[in-house]
Amino acid sequence: MKKILLSSLVALSVLGTAQNKSTIHVSPGKQLSKHPKITYAALHHNVPVAKTTNQNGSAWFNQLDYNELILAGQQVLSPMHLFPDSTIILGFDASDAPVYTWIHKAGNYVDPAWMPTQSIITDKFATYTMDSIAVGYSYIRGATNNVADSLIIQIIAENHSLDWDIGSGAFSYQDIVYNQATNEVKAGSGLNGVTILKRISYALTTADSTSEYSHIKFATSGIAPQTNSKKIGAVVSFKPAYTWTTADTLLDSHRTNTFFLWSSEQQGANTDPVYNGTTGDYTSDMNMSYIIPQDIRYNQNANGWNGYFIPTYAYTTPFAYENHDIGYKLTVNITGVNELEQKGFALGQNVPNPYTQSSVIEFELAKNVNSAIFTVTDVTGRIVSSEKVSSSVGKHAISLGAYAAGVYYYSLNVDGKISTKKMIIQ
Numbered sequence: 001m002k003k004i005l006l007s008s009l010v011a012l013s014v015l016g017t018a019q020n021k022s023t024i025h026v027s028p029g030k031q032l033s034k035h036p037k038i039t040y041a042a043l044h045h046n047v048p049v050a051k052t053t054n055q056n057g058s059a060w061f062n063q064l065d066y067n068e069l070i071l072a073g074q075q076v077l078s079p080m081h082l083f084p085d086s087t088i089i090l091g092f093d094a095s096d097a098p099v100y101t102w103i104h105k106a107g108n109y110v111d112p113a114w115m116p117t118q119s120i121i122t123d124k125f126a127t128y129t130m131d132s133i134a135v136g137y138s139y140i141r142g143a144t145n146n147v148a149d150s151l152i153i154q155i156i157a158e159n160h161s162l163d164w165d166i167g168s169g170a171f172s173y174q175d176i177v178y179n180q181a182t183n184e185v186k187a188g189s190g191l192n193g194v195t196i197l198k199r200i201s202y203a204l205t206t207a208d209s210t211s212e213y214s215h216i217k218f219a220t221s222g223i224a225p226q227t228n229s230k231k232i233g234a235v236v237s238f239k240p241a242y243t244w245t246t247a248d249t250l251l252d253s254h255r256t257n258t259f260f261l262w263s264s265e266q267q268g269a270n271t272d273p274v275y276n277g278t279t280g281d282y283t284s285d286m287n288m289s290y291i292i293p294q295d296i297r298y299n300q301n302a303n304g305w306n307g308y309f310i311p312t313y314a315y316t317t318p319f320a321y322e323n324h325d326i327g328y329k330l331t332v333n334i335t336g337v338n339e340l341e342q343k344g345f346a347l348g349q350n351v352p353n354p355y356t357q358s359s360v361i362e363f364e365l366a367k368n369v370n371s372a373i374f375t376v377t378d379v380t381g382r383i384v385s386s387e388k389v390s391s392s393v394g395k396h397a398i399s400l401g402a403y404a405a406g407v408y409y410y411s412l413n414v415d416g417k418i419s420t421k422k423m424i425i426q
Helices: 063-070 338-343
Strands: 057-061 076-082 089-092 098-100 103-110 127-140 149-157 163-165 172-174 196-204 210-219 232-239 258-265 288-293 326-334 345-347 359-365 372-378 383-388 394-400 406-414 417-425
Touching: 076 103, 076 232, 103 326, 127 149, 127 232, 196 210, 232 326, 345 406, 345 417, 359 372, 359 406
Parallel strands: none
Antiparallel strands: 057 326, 076 258, 089 098, 103 232, 103 288, 127 210, 127 258, 127 326, 149 196, 149 232, 163 172, 345 359, 359 394, 372 383, 372 406, 406 417
């Protein structure tokens, strides 16, 4: 086994701010693995397509299924090493130089209303529960190592305070806040953290060992139902039970155990991923994968991402780990949402948002009503427009024309009960 000392650990720097984030024009790190790459199509042959209306039932939601629908046969899967820090050598490159472990955590958000490969959730009016989570993985154990490592999975909630556009306007995404001092997801609210809905710690043993691509699944009972098709996410970490030194080599050692999370290069090798959302519209497709690479782990990112997970779409240089194989089994128990049950009607977000010339708002009435009035106001509360809309049971749509650029609020008043949402005109 080759040995080489890591000369020094990087020092801490000042935490960056979300407002200063920018795209990253260098590759985040080298890919080293003895595993062959495989196509997603070779593993999954039946990608469901049909979508009709929100309905009772259960289904698995995975961004890789959606990629397969729009880019059939193009996804290439590779195993991505997860390790707590960079003080162990991952392997050696073609020039015999050491490559240190550089991905320390990985995660994603699933936006179920924008996952057209499933049939139980079709819009923002669904209430669902999360039943299980599945991770595409490999786990190789050292020949003389009988310890029980841990796989840590944290289920995280949607947080609209952390909705951002990348500085260049390339895409919209939702942050995951990272505590560099503890090397953990930062729990909190607003701009200060994310809500952790559940933490799973699973002891990996010889029974879980596989050098091939496989799935490991966990039940996620006890998570409160998510209304209005809220995004839900997961962060995956590997916690070794063994000790290691800066002279150890992860891939070549007989003493160490290695965990891989499989991830896909969306359009095949050496291509950038396709962003399917609308920039600035946080009601559009927000499915996104994230990593904590070495520069974030040691607070040395030069693009303003210190203290946050980096969405993989921020890298403008193609690399192998753009969309992680993390799937969610979701169940819809009722058709509709809390708002529909409590108020007797539900008001949707205008699409697209922001918009310039035209936009559409959907609303639904649980029964026939006496009066339904739709009103648009500006930020001062001045009424810009007001009109009577359909008062009959069912789903309806309101078409909006152009307004002067700015922030507006729109309301639906149904027999004295009011629901209000914000929209942006560019």
